[in-house]
Amino acid sequence: MKQKITIALSGNPNSGKTTAFNAITGARQHIANYPGVTVEKKFGRINHKGYEIEVVDLPGTYSLTAYSLEEIVARDFLVNERPDVVVDIVDASNLDRNLYLAVQFKELGIPLIIALNMVDVAESRGIKVNQETLSTLFDVPVVPTVARSEKGINELLDKVIEVALEGEEWQPEIISYGIDIDQSLHEIEEVIKKGIVYDEKYSPRWLALKYLEKDRQIIELIKGDPEIKKEIDRICKRTFKHIMDTLEEEPEGIIADHRYGYIAGITKKSVKRKIESRLNVSDKIDKVLTNRIIGPVIMMTVLYGIYEFTFRASKTPLGWFEVFFEWLKGMISLSIPEGNLHSLIVSGIIDGVGGVLSFVPLIMFMFFAIAILEDSGYMARVAYMLDRVLRWFGLHGNSVMALLISGGISGGCAVPGVMATRTLRDPKERIATLLVVPFMNCGAKLPVFAMLIGAFFTENMAGMMFVFTLLSWSFALFAAKILRSTVLRGPKTPFVMELPPYRAPTIKGLLIHTWERTWQYIKKAGTIILGISVILWAMMTFPGLSKEQAQIYEDHRTRLRESFLSLPEVKEFIKDKHGGLITLDELFTEYNTAFLNNDMESVKALAKSPFFPIVERILSKEAIERRSEEENSALLKAAAAYAGLRAKIANIEVNEQQASLKGSIAGRIGLGLEGISRTIGFDYRTNIALVGGFAAKEVVVSTLGTAYSLDKVGSEQSGSLSEKLRRDPDWNPLVAFTLVLFTMLYVPCFVTVISIKRESSWKWAGFSMIFNLIVAYLVSLMVYQIGSALGIGI
Numbered sequence: 001m002k003q004k005i006t007i008a009l010s011g012n013p014n015s016g017k018t019t020a021f022n023a024i025t026g027a028r029q030h031i032a033n034y035p036g037v038t039v040e041k042k043f044g045r046i047n048h049k050g051y052e053i054e055v056v057d058l059p060g061t062y063s064l065t066a067y068s069l070e071e072i073v074a075r076d077f078l079v080n081e082r083p084d085v086v087v088d089i090v091d092a093s094n095l096d097r098n099l100y101l102a103v104q105f106k107e108l109g110i111p112l113i114i115a116l117n118m119v120d121v122a123e124s125r126g127i128k129v130n131q132e133t134l135s136t137l138f139d140v141p142v143v144p145t146v147a148r149s150e151k152g153i154n155e156l157l158d159k160v161i162e163v164a165l166e167g168e169e170w171q172p173e174i175i176s177y178g179i180d181i182d183q184s185l186h187e188i189e190e191v192i193k194k195g196i197v198y199d200e201k202y203s204p205r206w207l208a209l210k211y212l213e214k215d216r217q218i219i220e221l222i223k224g225d226p227e228i229k230k231e232i233d234r235i236c237k238r239t240f241k242h243i244m245d246t247l248e249e250e251p252e253g254i255i256a257d258h259r260y261g262y263i264a265g266i267t268k269k270s271v272k273r274k275i276e277s278r279l280n281v282s283d284k285i286d287k288v289l290t291n292r293i294i295g296p297v298i299m300m301t302v303l304y305g306i307y308e309f310t311f312r313a314s315k316t317p318l319g320w321f322e323v324f325f326e327w328l329k330g331m332i333s334l335s336i337p338e339g340n341l342h343s344l345i346v347s348g349i350i351d352g353v354g355g356v357l358s359f360v361p362l363i364m365f366m367f368f369a370i371a372i373l374e375d376s377g378y379m380a381r382v383a384y385m386l387d388r389v390l391r392w393f394g395l396h397g398n399s400v401m402a403l404l405i406s407g408g409i410s411g412g413c414a415v416p417g418v419m420a421t422r423t424l425r426d427p428k429e430r431i432a433t434l435l436v437v438p439f440m441n442c443g444a445k446l447p448v449f450a451m452l453i454g455a456f457f458t459e460n461m462a463g464m465m466f467v468f469t470l471l472s473w474s475f476a477l478f479a480a481k482i483l484r485s486t487v488l489r490g491p492k493t494p495f496v497m498e499l500p501p502y503r504a505p506t507i508k509g510l511l512i513h514t515w516e517r518t519w520q521y522i523k524k525a526g527t528i529i530l531g532i533s534v535i536l537w538a539m540m541t542f543p544g545l546s547k548e549q550a551q552i553y554e555d556h557r558t559r560l561r562e563s564f565l566s567l568p569e570v571k572e573f574i575k576d577k578h579g580g581l582i583t584l585d586e587l588f589t590e591y592n593t594a595f596l597n598n599d600m601e602s603v604k605a606l607a608k609s610p611f612f613p614i615v616e617r618i619l620s621k622e623a624i625e626r627r628s629e630e631e632n633s634a635l636l637k638a639a640a641a642y643a644g645l646r647a648k649i650a651n652i653e654v655n656e657q658q659a660s661l662k663g664s665i666a667g668r669i670g671l672g673l674e675g676i677s678r679t680i681g682f683d684y685r686t687n688i689a690l691v692g693g694f695a696a697k698e699v700v701v702s703t704l705g706t707a708y709s710l711d712k713v714g715s716e717q718s719g720s721l722s723e724k725l726r727r728d729p730d731w732n733p734l735v736a737f738t739l740v741l742f743t744m745l746y747v748p749c750f751v752t753v754i755s756i757k758r759e760s761s762w763k764w765a766g767f768s769m770i771f772n773l774i775v776a777y778l779v780s781l782m783v784y785q786i787g788s789a790l791g792i793g794i
């Protein structure tokens, strides 16, 4: 008797697999409403009636033929790990379509249980499934469930134990595909059995079937034995021709038809539906939401609404983060003396990584809004509507999902986006999608945009974000159109878009979803971004000024101080009234700022400040009266001289810091690029940030943060990066807008480039870097030059 049981949860996307997994294991899992999100398998372990059951959540798939990543992942797990039982979560309200996968499990032969899920939905639509009939005809145990309310889960587990205890061998079911195909399958089987590549993992019939279905993995496998491949290809070619001649369809299509026929035969007897329930609630909603005219209007409104919500809701918490980081910097300054360590922590980490982290509230609200779209099923409608547009630009319906995943609304990631292109079977459509996916506004670009919006476009933040989204889509679509009519010219392939039903999202699902993505963002900031920030800080700090150079600045300052102290009015003042320079410092600063202006308002304000005791000493009426007229006028003169000294020394410090930054390793790279970058309004600091941004786009924010922290213009050290940029005369809305466009379009980040390479080749990965850089530069050049000429935003 076996104590440990392994089960695999499988099923079509949206059949409730994740919900069932959560109900069984109590574990957390991402819940989304479109295919392509659940690519990794998740594990959970529970005890049921003394048995330890390990549950693996397979990616949602419609089929077991290795066309897509999900299918490969799912199938590999099944044949390599050979779980005791596969539990196929089937959507009872959409049985015919869902059983397509179940049929293939039967063909594979793995012990199977069908969880007839969403029986509540089916019932509400007037669909009644006779579970006994289904079980008998399909020859598989069937357990009805409502995963959302955990109904039937215990019964399901009982059944799992029962089936696992039987410990049956795999028994491939044989389904007829008509005389011709059956005959060829038989012949291919015989050839395979002779070959060296025959793998016990699969039955020869399965291999034969999948080869006919043009399964990528199996074709690779058979390639390993050129002898038998030749023989099999001969049979396939003959079959193909014969089938085309007689049925005017490819064998693939015929095989699918037969599977659906097999299913229809079963459901006809086991499913009863009321005619009047045909038009269900989702269909009715879709009549409005995907209407050709109203649909897009609603879509745009929803999009705008999301941005409005995100910026409004995050405004206050963003302020808290700013205050927190200011406070932190203050604490550090108090406890760590000026020097490299201080600079690393304040300029490298807090102004760098902190700048990225301070956008967490914004990211969180954005993800929350997107989670609502996904979990409710509206995202699939967005895809559905965009599909019409995309086709015109030479992209495929499946490209929509890739683009949305990459940040079509903002806040996605191009890496899973690139992987999602695997569902595209036409290589040219696939490469075209692959190449434009990085134009979308991924989560890493979000802090860059938010920072620049916060600095220069505060009047209508949501509107600006909306514009950026539309721009990124426009660039992606036009680039696709160009690619598809030049290097990637080719025919369009057909596509059917499926619309899952609408569902009310659960609060728990939304929160988990939001938190998982926010946590990813935080984790990335705390690891990769932190590492890169420290490296870039070092590159911006070292080698620093040479001793001689630093000495020049120091000498300059010393000279100024000495000449100040030897001024007659100062000399006299020190000699007569006060012993040391420190006292002078305190007194003069306050005196200078308030007394020189001599208006009561600032005197009063000063009186409230922590400097009150000093201020009072010099500014109080009595104090002034106590002093002779002569004394007061001496004080005034000395104060004016002191103010001059301070200004000059601050100026020297700024020059020194700038010289140090420019002379650093990164500074030299940034300066070297200024020749080109000046044409689009970027100085060496932005160049450093953009070079760093190749590692990850958030680095654009963290690096600017560090650069502006190291180079304290006018000795202004406080404030967020947004504030610093706003104050800097080199920056204006036009530069900011250009930087947004450049960040949106230029070279995809390092990880994305690697993913593109993995999905295609170095050639296309290299192409995407160069292509994107050129597009980014040309667009920026046009915008900046036209903007400058017309005086817009400067």
Ligand code: GDP
Pocket: 011, 012, 013, 014, 015, 016, 017, 018, 019, 020, 030, 031, 032, 033, 060, 117, 118, 119, 120, 121, 145, 146, 147, 148, 149, 375, 503, 504, 505, 506
């Ligand atoms: P998966 O993507 O296939 O894993 O499916 P999910 O677990 O994400 O479920 C999709 C949606 O269906 C979620 O909103 C669930 O709350 C909902 N859901 C899951 N099971 C049931 C059920 O039995 N009845 C109803 N009404 N909804 C369900």
Ligand code: MG
Pocket: 014, 017, 018, 030, 031, 032, 038, 060
């Ligand atoms: Mg799922």
